[in-house]
Amino acid sequence: MAFLPVTKQEMEERGWGQADFVLVTGDAYVDHASFGHAIISRVLESRGYKVAVLAQPDWHSAEDFKRFGRPRLGFLINSGNVDSMVNHFSVFKHRRKKDSYSPGGKSGCRPDRAVIVYSNRAREAYKNVPVIIGGLEASLRRLTHYDYWDDSLRRSILLDSKADLLIYGMGERAVVEIAEALDSGIPVQEITWIRGTVYRTFLTAEKRSLREAAQEIDPDVILLPSFQAQNASKDTYAESFRLQYRNNDFITGKMLIEPYEESGERTLAVVQNPPAEPLSALELDDVYELPYEGTYHPMYEKQGGVPAIEEVKFSIVANRGCFGGCAFCALTYHQGREVRGRSKASILREAEAITKRPDFKGYIHDVGGPTANFRGPACEKQKTAGVCRDRDCLYPYPCKQMKIDHSEYLDILRAVRKLPGVKKVFIRSGIRFDYLMADKDMTFLEELCRYHVSGVLKVAPEHISPRVLKEMRKPEAGVFRRFSKCYKEMNRKIGKKQYLIPYLISSHPGATLEDAVELALFLKETGFVPDQVQDFYPTPGTLSTCMYYTEKDPLTGEAVYVAKDLKEKRMQRALLHYHKPENKKLVLEALKQTGHSPGELY
Numbered sequence: 195m196a197f198l199p200v201t202k203q204e205m206e207e208r209g210w211g212q213a214d215f216v217l218v219t220g221d222a223y224v225d226h227a228s229f230g231h232a233i234i235s236r237v238l239e240s241r242g243y244k245v246a247v248l249a250q251p252d253w254h255s256a257e258d259f260k261r262f263g264r265p266r267l268g269f270l271i272n273s274g275n276v277d278s279m280v281n282h283f284s285v286f287k288h289r290r291k292k293d294s295y296s297p298g299g300k301s302g303c304r305p306d307r308a309v310i311v312y313s314n315r316a317r318e319a320y321k322n323v324p325v326i327i328g329g330l331e332a333s334l335r336r337l338t339h340y341d342y343w344d345d346s347l348r349r350s351i352l353l354d355s356k357a358d359l360l361i362y363g364m365g366e367r368a369v370v371e372i373a374e375a376l377d378s379g380i381p382v383q384e385i386t387w388i389r390g391t392v393y394r395t396f397l398t399a400e401k402r403s404l405r406e407a408a409q410e411i412d413p414d415v416i417l418l419p420s421f422q423a424q425n426a427s428k429d430t431y432a433e434s435f436r437l438q439y440r441n442n443d444f445i446t447g448k449m450l451i452e453p454y455e456e457s458g459e460r461t462l463a464v465v466q467n468p469p470a471e472p473l474s475a476l477e478l479d480d481v482y483e484l485p486y487e488g489t490y491h492p493m494y495e496k497q498g499g500v501p502a503i504e505e506v507k508f509s510i511v512a513n514r515g516c517f518g519g520c521a522f523c524a525l526t527y528h529q530g531r532e533v534r535g536r537s538k539a540s541i542l543r544e545a546e547a548i549t550k551r552p553d554f555k556g557y558i559h560d561v562g563g564p565t566a567n568f569r570g571p572a573c574e575k576q577k578t579a580g581v582c583r584d585r586d587c588l589y590p591y592p593c594k595q596m597k598i599d600h601s602e603y604l605d606i607l608r609a610v611r612k613l614p615g616v617k618k619v620f621i622r623s624g625i626r627f628d629y630l631m632a633d634k635d636m637t638f639l640e641e642l643c644r645y646h647v648s649g650v651l652k653v654a655p656e657h658i659s660p661r662v663l664k665e666m667r668k669p670e671a672g673v674f675r676r677f678s679k680c681y682k683e684m685n686r687k688i689g690k691k692q693y694l695i696p697y698l699i700s701s702h703p704g705a706t707l708e709d710a711v712e713l714a715l716f717l718k719e720t721g722f723v724p725d726q727v728q729d730f731y732p733t734p735g736t737l738s739t740c741m742y743y744t745e746k747d748p749l750t751g752e753a754v755y756v757a758k759d760l761k762e763k764r765m766q767r768a769l770l771h772y773h774k775p776e777n778k779k780l781v782l783e784a785l786k787q788t789g790h791s792p793g794e795l796y
Contacts, residue, residue: 197225197491198235199246202262213246214238215373216265218312219329220281220304221274221295221502222494223249225487228506229275230329230365236484237366243267243373249491250296250303253311259319267376269316270369271357272329273308275502277733279343282306285731286760287343297490297497309335313355324382326372327351328361333528334735336362336392336466337438337452338424338431340743342732347431347743349421349454350464352392358382360392364514364529366481367470389444390470396460397453404453404461411465412449416441420453432748435740439749442527444469445580472515472534479540482511488551508554509622510544512536512606513563517572518626519586520656521667522702525564527735531581535569538606542613549615561610562623567630567638569603572596589667592632600630600638611645621646627653627677628669636680643684647692651681652725654697657705658716665704665741665754671716678720695725700766701757702730703741708788710766714781717770718795727770729763772796 199205200223205213215238219231226232235245246265251258259269274281274295281304282290289301296303305311309331316325335351352360359382361368368390375385386393397407408417416437424431434452441447450466473481489507490500513535516525541561548554560566571577572587573595587593610619621642630639642651655674656666663670678694685692700710717724732739741747741754757763765784768777772795782792 197223197247197487198239199262200249200491200493205244205246205262208244210244212244212264212266213262214243214265214267214377215245215270216248216259216262216316217245218248218251218259218269218271218316219274220250220272220278220308220312222297222303222500223247223491224295224489224500224503225491226489226503226506227482227484227486227511228509230272231274232486233481233484234270234328234365234369236486237370237481238373240480240484241370241373243377251312251315253305253308253315256315256318259315264320265323267373268324268326268358268382269313271309271312271316271325271327271355273312273331274304275330277331277334278304278306278308280731280733283343285729294501297494297500299501300497309351310355313357317356324359324376325355325357326359326361326369326382327355327357328365328369330524330528332360333362334524334733336360337418337450337464338421338434339734340431340732340739341734342739342742347421347425350392350452352394352464353454353462358393359385361390362392362466362528363390363469364473365390365470366473366477386465387467389467392464392466395463395465397451397463398460400459407461408451408463411451415449415451418450418452422455428744428746432740432744432746432751435737436748439527439737440583442469442530443532443580443583444471444530445578446583447580469530472530472532475535475537478514478534478536482536482544483540505559505622508548508551508558509560509562510541510548510558510610511563512541512561512566512603513568516564516568517581517587518565518568519589519667521665521741522656522699522730522736522738524733524735526737529564531587532571532576533565533568535563535602538602538609541606542609545610545613545616549613554615556615556617558610558616558619560620560622561607562621564623565626565629566621566623567600567603567625570597586667588626588628589669590664591669592628596632598629598632600633600635604638604641607641607646618648619646620648625651625653627655628673631673631677631680636684639680639684640688643681643690643692644688650693650695652695652697653677656697656699657702657709658713659705659709662702662705662709665738665747666699666702667737694722696722698724698727698770700727700729700770701763703738703745703754703756705730705757705766706755707757707762707765707784710769711784711788711790714769714772714795717772723773724770727767729767
């Protein structure tokens with residue numbers, strides 16, 4: 195095994211006269227399967243392509259983008275594992291001082307809106323080289339989207355980046371198909387058929403309507419409202435988002451076309467092909483067993499390494515996708531709602547490899563994914579008919595068709611626990627406690643408490659108010675109360691003293707100051723002390739962000755209260771840590787405004 199070239203000298207030492215692709219990323223180069231750039235580069239390498247990695251290039255000119263010379267097939271560009279604006283700014287728009295994806299945790303190693311900046315520099319470096327963008331930042335901004343930092347709608351990032359193609363979702367299938375098409379000599383402008391991609395085109399209306407012009411591309415196409423129409427009306431934007439949200443399944447999703455500006459009889463448009471099919475278990479096994487180095491490039495050693503590796507170095511990705519359907523989560527829009535899991539044999543092979551690392555101390559930090567206790571599609575129907583367009587699997591209550599079974603996951607965990615050299619296997623991915631509570635067999639809860647928790651289990655009820663939970667698409671508060679009771683009783687049964695810590699969100703659409711007080715009173719009543727409180731962060735691609743911007747639920751059309759006043763947002767957040775002395779002034783003011791007495795909390 196060896197890291198891929200990061201300098202022209204390393205490229206030449208491999209005997210390469212030219213790289214096929216230069217992969218540009220906003221993260222430091224970490225060759226671990228938790229990093230998108232590592233997966234894409236290794237997948238292409240496994241298909242025989244030569245990939246050079248340009249990590250955190252100097253973007254102030256195009257010079258660094260010429261480091262490897264002209265790539266034979268193209269530039270592949272992403273901003274990193276996290277949206278560059280989220281990476282740089284807190285929810286209160288303060289610039290962050292640390293970046294765990296950069297050497298030594300140093301901030302400022304990538305530009306704001308990195309995909310746009312990198313793509314334009316790549317185009318400046320080599321005029322006619324294909325530029326393909328992907329990763330989370332591109333995926334969630336693939337069509338018109340609300341941008342919290344500009345507080346306005348922005349058009350598809352494909353247009354602002356001047357890229358040729360955009361890959362959305364998990365991009366292994368699409369990037370290989372694009373590579374094969376380019377390698378066969380097909381011009382990038384003609385690569386328009388690949389699922390999971392977005393491209394630009396012109397609709398020629400002449401004496402036809404735009405819809406008729408769009409139907410020439412695909413008779414079953416959905417023509418979205420134009421960018422201008424969405425800008426002019428929040429209701430129109432909400433309608434466009436609803437159409438996107440309901441066409442994100444690889445079986446039922448249709449082609450979407452979004453018109454932009456007109457030029458004579460031609461209208462610039464962005465075309466989103468239907469989603470790519472999720473990888474099968476065998477394909478996932480192949481991807482995660484590629485020859486990753488498992489750590490950051492040694493060039494970062496003098497700077498203290500890359501902090502982000504510490505959380506994932508001894509962790510195993512066991513699944514992808516999530517049918518949880520939380521409104522504030524971008525997974526629905528990025529990875530999709532259909533879950534796919536790796537095989538037990540593959541997970542065990544990776545776990546064995548981890549135990550042989552010289553710095554392994556006996557602790558597997560995680561065996562999970564977006565949701566640890568999901569292993570496959572929620573029901574049999576999803577395999578042939580896709581996910582339901584108008585029904586969530588778990589909200590407002592578990593669907594009767596849902597397969598509720600922890601046995602396969604338990605079997606995997608038991609096998610990993612038995613490996614020589616393994617002292618403990620933790621589960622740090624999210625556990626859906628509502629799915630767990632729907633399982634009549636409590637074996638998983640018992641083994642979770644007995645073997646996979648180290649003193650504290652963190653779960654995410656997010657709130658307690660019925661109206662807030664409704665907008666979040668989370669289960670009613672009684673489910674969390676029952677889980678808390680079962681967790682406490684189970685630990686008593688097995689003779690362990692372990693605690694529960696809730697993750698909570700303040701100021702989510704639907705949450706009033708009264709709701710925040712209700713949550714604070716619940717915390718006092720139960721004795722829970724939240725470890726982490728996140729003020730709702732409106733990021734592209736989520737249902738909650740659409741609610742934040744439009745003050746309406748795009749799926750129901752109902753009005754939604756949104757706290758946008760900075761003072762109120764600070765009060766809502768302070769209430770969830772009411773016990774902290776520095777928050778008392780804000781908490782007292784919130785209690786007064788809502789007609790509550792200080793004695794209710796203090």
